[in-house]
Amino acid sequence: MTISGIKGMNDILPNEVQTWQFLESTARRIFETYGFTEIRVPVVEKTELFCRSIGETTDIVEKEMYTFTDKSGNSLSLRPEGTAPVMRSFIEHKLYTLDPVNKLYYLGPMFRYERPQKGRYRQFHQIGAEVIGVDDPRIDAQVLIMLVHFFAAAGIDTVELQINSLGCKECRPGYRQMLVTFLESRLNALCDDCRRRYLANPLRVLDCKVPGCREATVAAPSVLDHLCAGCNDHFVAVRSSLDATKTPYAINPRMVRGLDYYTKTTFEMVTENLGAQNAVAAGGRYDGLIKSLGGPSLSGIGFAAGLERLALLKTSSPVPPPRPDLFIAALGDAAGKEAFLLMSSLLQRNFRVEIDFLGKSLKSQLRRADKLGARFVLIIGEDELARNSAPLRDMRTATQDEVGLTDLAQLLMERLQQNSAPI
């Protein structure tokens, strides 16, 4: 009886890990360009942290957390998202005393107990970024521009940036009541789900996929028409910065957030290529969160991108594994030993080199060199050892010439530079 993995928790196998590393390194490069530095926080936190930040009545907290009691009786949870732990760390270590503006990014696994489906898993990975301490709407725009920049750098072009504003604690309650009143007037036109949730999460009704609900809510009041002056000015300024930098976006006044702490600007990168999961990245401003967690009165804005979903979008153009510069094919014991020495020496000089360890025939070794995508193959046997030179085969052009073994590293470097163009 073999042991299998846990439902919804996936292995990332060698043939897909290249794509993951590409996405991660691209994100790091772009985020660091914009002045963000990485912060690493534990995957386990006190349960209370998530209750207070994400919201007691959200689905995440109510039924999706991996919560357990440790041996000293504390209630702990595997993190279902990254912002709350980062804010906890920010407050705990008083990072605001070192710099009034903090730009942080994080990367790692999150856990939610949900039924797995396409693009949705119980252990999933997010890469996220947070800016703390800036109210200026230009920072909202910069975060969005960075997000767009990242997607472009990652070669993912089947996404659209959508933005919205959820207002603040001044204007949101009034709008919410107005929306509830509107929905009550259309209650019998709504689906069962929406009738159930219109009080708890009226905004969610606007995002319902059922056509009847769509029709019933076409005339629903828009949050954007009921922002207070401050929120409206902020949203206009964000749009103005996006327009000025020619950043493409769409306004989606029906965008919803699953976490309670969001205010003002919210946004998503959405795609139509992931089945039911259309959000690849999502985020927004959270001006009250840090204070509510016992920290200073500082505003924040950030987002998280789902790496599984990004990887799914990359499957159409997978990232190839690195190819060997050289495969040394050897015939006979003496040549095998020499091949090992040559390889070791070249590896120390940072060439990618492979040899055969299985005692295969020359044909078989060449097949393997081809399969690995080796750029060159050096073929050595007894004769080659005796004359201290050997044929070096260019696998791209299927030509070969005799080269000395003494200065192989120098020669290899020249040949690799000469013809480094992709196939």
Place this chain on the structure above:
RNA sequence: GUGGGUGUAGCUCAGUCGGUAGAGCACUGGAUUGUGGCUCCAGGUGUCGUGGGUUCAAGCCCCAUCAUCCACCCCA
């Protein structure tokens, strides 16, 4: 938590009316006493997811169960 689909070779799948299991790809070797890709040849005893049941006989029918996928809910 709810609903539906699918479990047969490493992978993708076929398998007729129930009659004791196949293809493509991949992999390995060979066609060249030391030369890859293309082509050709050869190489498969696989708990048919698992456990019951019906039957002379079950991959196929029935029941249960597990896994997985997709969708709902929710969300990255």
